[in-house]
Amino acid sequence: MSNRLEGKVLVAQGGGPTPVINQSVVGVALEARKFSQVTSIYGALHGVRGIIDENFIDLTRETTHNLEQVAGTPSSGLLSTRDKPDEEYCQRMFKVMQAHDIRYFFYVGGNDSSDTVRIVNEQAKAANYELRAIHIPKTIDNDLEENDHCPGFGSAARFVAQAFTGVNLDNRALKGVYIGVVMGRHAGFLTAASALAQKYVDDGPHLIYMPERHFIIENFLADVDRVYQQHGLCTIAVSEGISDPDGTPMIVKLLGKEERDSHGNVQLSGTGALGDLLSNSIRDGLGIKRVRSDTFGYLQRSFMGIQSDRDAREAREAGEKAVQFAMWDNCDGSVAIKRPVLDYSVDYQLVPIENVAGKTRHMPDNFINAEGNGVTQDFLSYCRPLLGSNLPEPHRLRAPMVPKILHK
Amino acid sequence: MSNRLEGKVLVAQGGGPTPVINQSVVGVALEARKFSQVTSIYGALHGVRGIIDENFIDLTRETTHNLEQVAGTPSSGLLSTRDKPDEEYCQRMFKVMQAHDIRYFFYVGGNDSSDTVRIVNEQAKAANYELRAIHIPKTIDNDLEENDHCPGFGSAARFVAQAFTGVNLDNRALKGVYIGVVMGRHAGFLTAASALAQKYVDDGPHLIYMPERHFIIENFLADVDRVYQQHGLCTIAVSEGISDPDGTPMIVKLLGKEERDSHGNVQLSGTGALGDLLSNSIRDGLGIKRVRSDTFGYLQRSFMGIQSDRDAREAREAGEKAVQFAMWDNCDGSVAIKRPVLDYSVDYQLVPIENVAGKTRHMPDNFINAEGNGVTQDFLSYCRPLLGSNLPEPHRLRAPMVPKILHK
Incomplete structure (x- = not known):
């Protein structure tokens, strides 16, 4: 049975854009629509900054077609931020979240953004505000702990x-x-x-x-x-x-x-x-x-115009899995991509946010x-x-050399 | 009736590479094979420098498949040079050309390369050496006179x-x-x-x-x-x-x-x-x-991996037309792309090399x-x-803003 915590979903993007970061947002938006306890799906504009400023768009009023079009577009469709919330910043976020009855928070980002999720989650617990907060990985740097690789890197x-x-x-x-x-x-x-x-x-x-x-x-x-x-x-x-x-x-x-x-x-x-x-x-x-x-x-x-098809699919799945972890398992954390065998399959796990937040994988x-x-x-x-597939490949001429006449 | 001057074809590339410059070389190589007076088709490595050094490859010993693969590869498959021949340099080129019985010279390049063709042609005439020398345009700068646009620019x-x-x-x-x-x-x-x-x-x-x-x-x-x-x-x-x-x-x-x-x-x-x-x-x-x-x-x-399909086709045609002008019309010059009407067709003309050589279109x-x-x-x-076709297009979310509760 899925988690019956009723309320709104909020999704946002933080840090540097990637070519497939919108896939994860669209994965969240489409998957969350399947759960009846979700009353609406909001997107915050410019990451946590948009929560403070109460700048939300209502993704339940987006067409599936346009969501798919945006998924194929690079950079952050919900726009981004470099803000790093401290305690006071988080308290302002909660006020807004409470006012809008937001109970599920998905934040797509890298090391710094995962740390934001960690702080928000701690603050929520301290404030006795029931909130599922899940970090969805993205970074072209591929430097998140716990992940075999990160959405965005492949592209x-x-x-x-x-x-x-x-x-x-x-x-x-x-x-x-x-x-x-x-x-x-x-x-x-x-x-x-x-x-x-x-x-x-x-x-x-x-x-x-x-x-x-x-x-x-x-x-x-x-x-x-x-x-x-x-x-x-x-x-x-x-x-x-x-x-x-x-x-x-x-x-x-x-x-x-x-x-x-x-x-x-x-x-x-x-x-x-x-x-x-x-x-x-x-x-x-x-x-x-x-x-x-x-x-x-x-x-x-x-x-x-350059997306790795595999990367795009995995970014989508990471968003979908984040919703599923929140709804079916009622838990917080960070979605991580594991590779059980080298050649090639992946598995999505929810790992403790502390294992990822603010850390750098080398x-x-x-x-x-x-x-x-x-x-x-x-x-x-x-x-x-x-x-991904169909990587374009260069070709060289392989015609033989002509014997020299003058420079023998 | 086509020109009956019997001998070898020599093709080379000069100046900065483009994403479609190999299309023109392949256009020359494949078209020239259709004329029985062409005894062989050589490619000079590193442009005019390869002529001086007698570094030729025999393109009649290339497969059609590999030529097509190279045509789809950016940069100069025959390699390039920034050398600008003077009189003495040209005389050394002639010696090599004569020794190899080269009677058709096709040089794919920009302003500087077209000037090279002009000098070579003058030298050939002065030396009473019968030679067809034709310049085939390429430049990403799109700055060749007489051309509506240049192969390479579109990509x-x-x-x-x-x-x-x-x-x-x-x-x-x-x-x-x-x-x-x-x-x-x-x-x-x-x-x-x-x-x-x-x-x-x-x-x-x-x-x-x-x-x-x-x-x-x-x-x-x-x-x-x-x-x-x-x-x-x-x-x-x-x-x-x-x-x-x-x-x-x-x-x-x-x-x-x-x-x-x-x-x-x-x-x-x-x-x-x-x-x-x-x-x-x-x-x-x-x-x-x-x-x-x-x-x-x-x-x-x-x-x-990024070629304009139209640009690729035109670069190919420019190479083919260069051969046809030399064989059917027995004349020298520079191939130029004209656009008779704005939307959209092209025509290839042979223009006097002096109109192009060393000049810059703004x-x-x-x-x-x-x-x-x-x-x-x-x-x-x-x-x-x-x-070209199928230019990838970005898409934005167009979900409506959510009414503010706290910041009304």
Whole structure:
């Protein structure tokens, strides 16, 4: 028998958008309609900020067709926030929730958002307000504890792999050193996904630097020099979050200043500075002339038209399962994706929110090579299914060389 | 009756890659096989450099299937070069061409490459060497004279439109100022294509700056301030080639130094510096905190998996037509795409190479708005068909707001 707690469902999105985050909201909205104790389904605009401001839209007055259309649209259809509620903020949220008889709260987000769910849940208990609060995972960084992988990662990884496939072709056509700077503050998963661009044996990225290993500029230059000597070119993937051995992010080291968001995180994205610094190091240190860098930036998380079909389905299911856990099992927590076997199935479990909230999962050691400048076969096996089906593939001419006449 | 000049065909690619440049090479290779006077079809590796070095592959020993696969792959399958031949360079090219009995030369490229074809052709005539030399247009910049539009532009424009569609969604979710820096040295077509991302009335880009108009930082800040006041956010597209009123590229002004390629062009791509400069101007000048910039960089021209189907077909046809002009009409020149009526058909003509070589086409005045910070309906009508079919489209929730209880 399902939970008979009657009242409204509230769903919201927090933190950085992903290409499939709307799938989870739509999963909640469509699944919740199946339970008679749900009187209405509200969506808060701009996350917890929309709860404080009482900015709700009534998703029970949305058509199924339009919900499906929005599910296929990247970024946060309910809009997002970087607000991090404290005790006072939560008390204001409760007042609004009580006034609207909200009894089920689903928050789709990453580490910071899961911490928000944890605080809200504690506050609800302290205030004796009966509330089911469930966190639904999303993050392109793939850095949530308890999860084999997170909704949003597969699609962003697909973008990165397609980008580096093109970069490989471009850097082969006009040879040089190319640096692609990929999102990832503390976890290198997304940067590592660039390795899925490797089809031919000499394809890049030849070097991959993740925040899990210290970044030492001398080693970096030696690596680039070696690859460049061997191939006459070098393609590099770098996490925006790489740090030097004392833990200072390279970008802070470069800029000499930092900008922080309200969660106290240093701003890494939305600037090309890190790529430019590394390019200059190569030009100055190795005397290579053609050095280029791109910072993939926001395209990675919101590009229109690139969704991993598997990622989209799992994001939907995570939303559906959150509702089912709340309704059938009457419990709180965080939905987590488990992978019972490597090749390939998933299972959704509800785990204690404390296991996820505010914590960061890193690349396990068996995913990173010994030199700290690339990934392992284990990582490739782990990551490949997440990118979804019909990944576009490059092709090379394989016509034979013509015998030389003049330059024999 | 077709031209009976017997000998080999040589095809090569020069300059920056495009997503469909291989379509033109494959068009040449497959069409040339239909003419019995063609003894073999060679591809030069790395453009004119491959001719000097006698690095040819024999495309008559390629399978049709693999040619079709390569046609669907972005970037230059025959690899490319930035070399710009002078008289002595051309004489070395002739020696090689004569030794291999090459009588048909097809060079796929932009302004600089068309100038190469012009020089080669003049040299051939001066040396009394019978040679058909035809330039096949390609450029994502869309800046070739005589052409309504150029193969490569439609696919790059599609990438830019899809990118800005995502950017619109992202910048709506977490409001701020966003600057996307788009390729385009002297011509603003590709930057202008960002306007195709506008679906909803308040969608960005709200401001578009093209190299055809002087960039005046005070006007820019006033524009941003006005949009930000109105929408609480501002999405901006900027050409990498924008210059101040005295003609100095903004990036040179910023960096205080310049890097040039062998054609004497200032290096604009492969650095995030321009976006960072403009971001800082907004932060300092307007006091807006959340300002982000991305430089789309090489992804625009080589991203794996985004081709405009129309662009791909036209690039193929341009290659086929080049062969047909050489064989049936026995003449030299540059293939140009004409558009007899606005909506939508194309015609291929062979125009004198001098009309194209080394020249740059700019956005016509009727494509740019009076304020110089956006595009007109004429441009939208011109550009839309080039992006191809099934352009992915964003969708918004349209559920009604819930009446407020506490904040009435």
